[in-house]
Every structure is written in C-alpha cells, then in structure tokens.
Amino acid sequence: MALISKSKDDPSEQAEPSQRPVFSRKNQDAVRRLTWEIASISVHLEELRYFWAKALGISGPQWMILMAISDLDKGDGIPVNAVAKMLHVDSSFVTTQSKLLEKKGFMRRKPAPEDARVVRMSLTDKTYKQLATLAAQQDDIHDFIFEEFEEQELVAFTDKLAALKGRIEKACMKVALGI
Incomplete structure (x- = not known):
C-alpha cells in the first residue's frame, strides 16, 4: 500500500492507523532476520568485551x-x-x-x-x-570489522541503528504498559 508523504514533524499530519502500511509476509521475514542478526552481533560483541x-x-x-x-x-x-x-x-x-x-x-x-x-x-x-x-589490537579488530564501510556510510548506518534503538525502547515501554 502506497502512502502520500506526510510530515514527520507535525503529529496532526501523521498517517491514520488504517493508512499505515501493513508489513507483508516478506517484510516480516526481513524484520525477523534483522532481529536475529542484531542478537547475534550482540553475542559476538559480548565475546569481544570478555576478551578485552x-x-x-x-x-x-x-x-x-x-x-x-x-x-x-x-x-x-x-x-x-x-x-x-x-x-x-x-x-x-x-x-x-x-x-x-x-x-x-x-x-x-x-x-x-x-x-x-x-x-x-x-x-x-x-x-x-x-x-x-x-x-x-583493538584498532586492528575495528578496522577488520568495519572495512566495508566508508565513514559517511558508517555514520548513516549508526544513525539508523540509533533511531531503531529508540523505537525499540518505546516499544518496550508500550508492551510493559499493555498498550
């Protein structure tokens, strides 16, 4: 379902719930895969922390x-x-x-x-x-891990992850409050 672009800054112009895009099964699979990849990254970062x-x-x-x-x-x-x-x-x-x-x-x-x-x-x-x-040694590991990213790409990717983290934090609050 295509949406007409709405202003993110004006809550009155946000899409009504009935107008929000519904994730297709394919998108749900991508979301599920993303969450597993993030969980796996977290485990590997934990391993590196324990090594250091x-x-x-x-x-x-x-x-x-x-x-x-x-x-x-x-x-x-x-x-x-x-x-x-x-x-x-x-x-x-x-x-x-x-x-x-x-x-x-x-x-x-x-x-x-x-x-x-x-x-x-x-x-x-x-x-x-x-x-x-x-x-x-840490610099060498970081260079290896992030070798595929140009600096601007890494900044943009990090910004997207930070926004995702913020939405996940809000989702946790909604779940905790039963919303």
Whole structure:
C-alpha cells in the first residue's frame, strides 16, 4: 500500500492507523532476520568485551564500566548514575562493581564537590596505560570489522541503528504498559 508523504514533524499530519502500511509476509521475514542478526552481533560483541576484560583481569561488565567512564569523563569524573544510564543497569550495580575496580587500582571514586552524596568516578593512570597496550589490537579488530564501510556510510548506518534503538525502547515501554 502506497502512502502520500506526510510530515514527520507535525503529529496532526501523521498517517491514520488504517493508512499505515501493513508489513507483508516478506517484510516480516526481513524484520525477523534483522532481529536475529542484531542478537547475534550482540553475542559476538559480548565475546569481544570478555576478551578485552580478561586481558586486564576483570569481568565483562567491569570492562563496560571502564569503557563508559572512558567515553563520558571530561576530566572531572563521571557520576555513578550517568554510567548506569549508559549501560542500562541499576546504579547499585555500578556502585558495587566500581568499588571492586577501585580496590584493583582501575579507578578513583570521589564525592562530588557540589554534593557529597554523588560519587564521581575516573580512571587511573594505570588503567589508561593498560588500555593503551590494547589499543593497537583493538584498532586492528575495528578496522577488520568495519572495512566495508566508508565513514559517511558508517555514520548513516549508526544513525539508523540509533533511531531503531529508540523505537525499540518505546516499544518496550508500550508492551510493559499493555498498550
């Protein structure tokens, strides 16, 4: 069924439910295949995370905490809740794991100057040095994985995946609410 182009910005111009395209069986098969491919990619990314984590002597989830801090920290540490949000886990999990990482010398935990109840985490020099030893190997793996993409293609593909993620998050909320 063809639709007349509607403005995405104006909700009043959105297609009525009866006018929305119905996925054909072929499209449903493509959607199913896409979801399996994404699930498989997730499993393989998890394997890579565990490989990198093992190289540092930590768990996969601890590796993810270090990577989140590395990506988010702009020099003054990052709050526990920001890391928890990025990883889609409870703050108490990040707190527990970050204390273990602190004992191993991978991070510092300090109360925020503006509110002592907020703990700000940052990586230690030891961690940055250990991550640097893995960087060349990780770069080689990333080059291999993404060799078929030009930079603009990768950006466009990532944007599409981010939009898909947002819609999946909304779908999860709808299912949870029984809508």
